[in-house]
Structure formats: structure tokens, C-alpha cells
Amino acid sequence: MKPAKFEYHAPETIDEALFLAAQYGDDARVIAGGQSLVPMMNIRLAQPDHVIDINNIGGLSYVREDGESVEIGALTRHHRIEKSSELMRLCPPLPAAARNIGHYALRERGTIGGSLALADPAAEFPLMAMLLDAGIMVRSTLGERVIHASDFFVSVFTTSLEPGEIVTGIRFRALAQGEGWGFRWLARRSGDYAIVNAAATLALDSGGRIGRIAMALGGVGATPVRLTALEQSAIGGETIGGWAGAIAAEAAVLVEPESDKNASAEFRKELIEVLLEKSLEDALARARGQAVV
Amino acid sequence: MSKVAIKLAVNGEMHEIFAEPRKLLSDVLREDLRLTGTHVGCEHGVCGSCTVQVDGAPSRACLIFAIQMQGREITTVEGLTPDEGLSPLQQALHEEHGLQCGFCTPGIITTFDAYLRENPDPSDDEIRKVLSGNLCRCTGYDSIVRAVKRAARMIREGAAE
Numbered sequence: 405m406k407p408a409k410f411e412y413h414a415p416e417t418i419d420e421a422l423f424l425a426a427q428y429g430d431d432a433r434v435i436a437g438g439q440s441l442v443p444m445m446n447i448r449l450a451q452p453d454h455v456i457d458i459n460n461i462g463g464l465s466y467v468r469e470d471g472e473s474v475e476i477g478a479l480t481r482h483h484r485i486e487k488s489s490e491l492m493r494l495c496p497p498l499p500a501a502a503r504n505i506g507h508y509a510l511r512e513r514g515t516i517g518g519s520l521a522l523a524d525p526a527a528e529f530p531l532m533a534m535l536l537d538a539g540i541m542v543r544s545t546l547g548e549r550v551i552h553a554s555d556f557f558v559s560v561f562t563t564s565l566e567p568g569e570i571v572t573g574i575r576f577r578a579l580a581q582g583e584g585w586g587f588r589w590l591a592r593r594s595g596d597y598a599i600v601n602a603a604a605t606l607a608l609d610s611g612g613r614i615g616r617i618a619m620a621l622g623g624v625g626a627t628p629v630r631l632t633a634l635e636q637s638a639i640g641g642e643t644i645g646g647w648a649g650a651i652a653a654e655a656a657v658l659v660e661p662e663s664d665k666n667a668s669a670e671f672r673k674e675l676i677e678v679l680l681e682k683s684l685e686d687a688l689a690r691a692r693g694q695a696v697v
Numbered sequence: 698m699s700k701v702a703i704k705l706a707v708n709g710e711m712h713e714i715f716a717e718p719r720k721l722l723s724d725v726l727r728e729d730l731r732l733t734g735t736h737v738g739c740e741h742g743v744c745g746s747c748t749v750q751v752d753g754a755p756s757r758a759c760l761i762f763a764i765q766m767q768g769r770e771i772t773t774v775e776g777l778t779p780d781e782g783l784s785p786l787q788q789a790l791h792e793e794h795g796l797q798c799g800f801c802t803p804g805i806i807t808t809f810d811a812y813l814r815e816n817p818d819p820s821d822d823e824i825r826k827v828l829s830g831n832l833c834r835c836t837g838y839d840s841i842v843r844a845v846k847r848a849a850r851m852i853r854e855g856a857a858e
């Protein structure tokens with residue numbers, strides 16, 4: 405099948421794009437990398453009357469840092485994030501996430517803004533947005549706002565973006581000195597979306613106990629989740645024999661995944677236990693300056 | 698929206714075609730420009746047979762509207778084929794029996810032409826990871842991995858001369 409008819413717009417400035425987005429509202433879709441939108445249009449799951457191409461707008465593809473946070477332009481391609489030396493230094497989970505998305509040619513075109521706006525519950529960047537307290541910077545003709553990741557993902561393929569709003573950039577927390585991270589997933593084939601993915605960050609306090617911890621899971625519900633309550637109770641804990649498995653087992657009790665054609669709820673719970681445990685162990689090893697394979 | 702004029706730079710030549718904005722780059726290449734080396738398998742980004750290069754970056758032609766490509770430089774497998782003989786990748790695929798029916802081959806050439814520029818000496822694992830984006834129903838992939846290794850060596854040795 406081929407896409408349905410639409411009117412094509414190629415604004416060259418963000419203001420022009422915002423004007424078009426305001427004018428056409430729900431009848432328009434922004435196209436960034438097109439790696440999710442065009443497949444949906446090809447099978448006519450999406451039939452927008454207007455397509456607003458943001459690829460000709462300058463200044464939407466960048467990586468900036470100020471030591472404490474990193475900011476990435478909405479149109480930055482996955483491939484650039486994968487290869488960014490700044491990100492590898494300040495926020496290494498992001499290149500690791502990018503490297504795992506789809507296939508080589510898809511990463512050359514797909515964008516981080518598109519990935520967040522799509523809001524697939526098993527996608528890599530939404531998971532990292534939850535883990536790293538991302539602020540999603542959006543604009544419309546009415547002004548700008550920053551939406552915290554926990555308020556951004558509403559349901560499967562659904563965000564809190566209003567019609568007329570365009571994502572312009574995303575700010576992530578940079579990792580602190582001595583803070584380790586882990587990211588694990590299971591997919592049936594290379595390039596597939598994960599069935600479940602898990603990510604964690606961890607820093608030890610001066611006494612060698614857990615000083616700071618963050619954990620997020622994807623593929624376990626309608627949106628990626630952050631395990632805030634579990635993080636609170638883990639702080640101050642010791643990292644001795646079985647600590648990571650104990651936390652992961654609690655997570656598997658707390659989270660209520662559903663069964664679908666890819667995996668049963670029981671299998672997802674098992675994956676949560678295994679993948680979160682390994683993510684935590686990786687995070688601890690990195691926090692201690694050890695190499696992780 | 699009815700047909701509009703679209704200017705495209707393909708393999709170093711300028712073309713002007715008339716097509717609806719909804720026409721995919723893969724269809725314009727094949728139907729309007731008669732560059733049928735670009736194959737179409739799945740039209741949702743999975744099989745890789747439509748892969749071309751956009752400003753040197755491998756991209757699925759089935760996930761791009763031709764109208765988006767004005768001002769960009771498109772390279773298809775035809776553009777990666779020398780006037781005489783074969784490119785190192787093509788030669789190596791031939792020598793290693795890296796193809797049978799050849800449906801997947803153009804996408805493999807456009808993909809690895811770009812990848813070997815980025816990584817001129819890839820390991821088997823690295824090649825397999827990239828190759829996972831190109832489905833081949835004939836070869837079982839091992840011969841393609843060998844071909845890419847051989848091509849990489851040919852290109853490195855060629856560059857060293």
C-alpha cells in the first residue's frame with residue numbers, strides 16, 4: 405500500500421513551522437526522521453492531511469553541555485548521539501541507548517525528538533528520559549514550556565504534547581563523578597524493539613553504601629516507568645551479596661506488566677528481575693571504576 | 698495535493714520529475730528515473746533492500762518522500778558502480794558468493810559502502826550487527842560477512858598503494 409494524499413510543507417524557520425502547526429492542529433503531523441511516521445503512513449495507519457517537514461530548519465540538531473546537564477536538539481540523529489564524545493564523557497547511557505536502536509540506516513535518519521514524541525513504551529530514549537530526569541523542551545505559537553519526562557509520557561504512543569506544539573530539544577541530567585550506570589534489554593532479534601529493557605544509575609556514599617540510585621523499566625506497561633519508591637528504600641543499603649537481585653525481585657512484584665503477542669506477563673516479570681539485576685550490577689561496577697563488557 | 702515539480706540530484710546528475718508529494722523516493726527512483734537497482738521489499742524499513750545514501754548516509758528510500766530530497770545528494774547502487782568492472786564490494790560479493798538471487802544486494806552495497814568509510818577494518822561481529830538491517834533469504838549471510846571483510850581489505854590495500 406502507499407500513503408494517502410497530503411499537503412507537504414517545508415518551513416525553513418522554527419517560527420514558520422510553529423505557525424503551520426498552529427494553523428493545521430490535529431490535521432498535521434510533523435515529520436522528523438520519518439522512521440516511524442512513514443511506515444505508519446505506508447500502511448495508512450496514519451493519514452495526516454498536512455505533513456510539516458522540520459528537516460530544513462537550522463539549529464535543531466546539536467549536543468550542548470554545561471557540566472551538570474546535556475542538551476540535545478530535537479532533530480539530532482541517533483547516529484550522532486551514538487558517536488558523540490561529549491555524551492560518552494558526560495552521559496554515557498545515551499550513546500549506549502542510541503547504539504541499540506533499530507538498524508544502522510535507521511539510526512542515520514531517526515531523531516531523538518521523534519523517538520520521544522512517538523512514545524513507544526519499549527523504546528530506548530523514552531526509558532533514558534525517565535531514568536535521567538529529562539526535561540522535554542517544547543514550543544508553540546503561544547510560547548515555550550519544559551515538560552518533565554514523568555509528565556510527558558501519557559500512554560502507548562501518547563504524550564502530553566498539545567496540537568501545535570513541537571519538541572525543540574531535550575535536557576538530560578549528566579552523570580556525576582563516580583556515578584555508574586547500566587542498561588540491559590532483551591529483544592528477539594537484533595534491531596527489534598526490546599520486550600523489556602531496564603536501566604539504572606548508582607553512586608556510593610563515603611561509607612560505601614548506596615548514596616544515589618535511579619531505576620527505570622520499559623516494555624512493562626503503557627509508558628516507561630521510574631521506580632521512585634524502590635529507589636527511596638534502597639538508599640543507604642549495602643552492596644553485598646545478592647543486593648541487586650533483591651531490589652530487582654521487589655521491582656518485579658511492584659510492576660504489573662500485561663501479556664501480549666510478544667510475551668506473557670510472567671515472562672516479562674522474569675525479565676524485569678534478570679535485566680534490572682544486571683543493570684544494577686553494571687552500575688555498581690562502573691561506579692567503582694571497573695570495566696563492564 | 699496534485700503533482701509538483703521535484704528537483705533531485707541523483708548519482709551526480711540533476712533530474713526534474715513531476716510527482717505527488719506522497720510519492721516515496723524508492724518509487725521515484727524506480728519508476729520516474731528508471732534506476733531499478735534500488736529494490737523494494739517491505740516498505741516499512743525492515744528489509745533494507747531499498748537502502749540508498751542521502752548525503753553519504755545510508756537511508757531507507759521507502760521511508761522518505763522524494764519531495765523531501767530537494768537540495769540533497771542521493772547515491773544509488775548505480776552510482777556506486779564503476780563505468781567498467783566492479784567496485785571492491787561488488788567484486789568481493791562476487792568472489793565470496795555473497796549473493797544468489799541478488800534482491801538484497803543493492804541495499805547491502807549502499808549500506809556497507811558507507812559503513813566501511815566509517816569503520817575501514819570491522820570485526821565479524823561488527824559486520825553482523827550492521828548486516829542485521831539487511832534481510833537476505835538466499836545466502837545464510839556467512840558469505841556476505843566474508844565478502845565485506847574481503848572488500849574492506851581490498852579498499853585498505855588499495856588506499857595504501
Ligand SMILES: Cc1cc2nc3c(=O)[nH]c(=O)nc-3n(C[C@H](O)[C@H](O)[C@H](O)COP(=O)(O)OP(=O)(O)OC[C@H]3O[C@@H](n4cnc5c(N)ncnc54)[C@H](O)[C@@H]3O)c2cc1C
Nearest residue numbers: 434436437438439440441506514515518519521527571742
Ligand atoms: C525497522 C525499524 C526498527 C526500529 N527499531 C527501533 C528500536 O529498536 N528502538 C527505538 O527506539 N526505535 C526504533 N525504531 C524507530 C526509530 O527509532 C525512529 O527513528 C523513532 O522512533 C522516531 O523518530 P523519527 O525522527 O524517525 O520520527 P518520525 O517518524 O518523523 O515521527 C514520529 C512521530 O513523532 C512526531 N514528531 C517527530 N518529531 C517531532 C517533534 N520535533 N515535535 C513534535 N512531534 C514530533 C511525528 O509527528 C510522529 O508522530 C525502529 C524503526 C523501524 C522502521
Ligand code: FES
Nearest residue numbers: 738739740745759
Ligand atoms: S523496502 Fe525499504 S526497507 Fe524494505
Ligand code: FES
Nearest residue numbers: 797799833834835
Ligand atoms: S541473495 Fe537472494 S535475498 Fe540475498
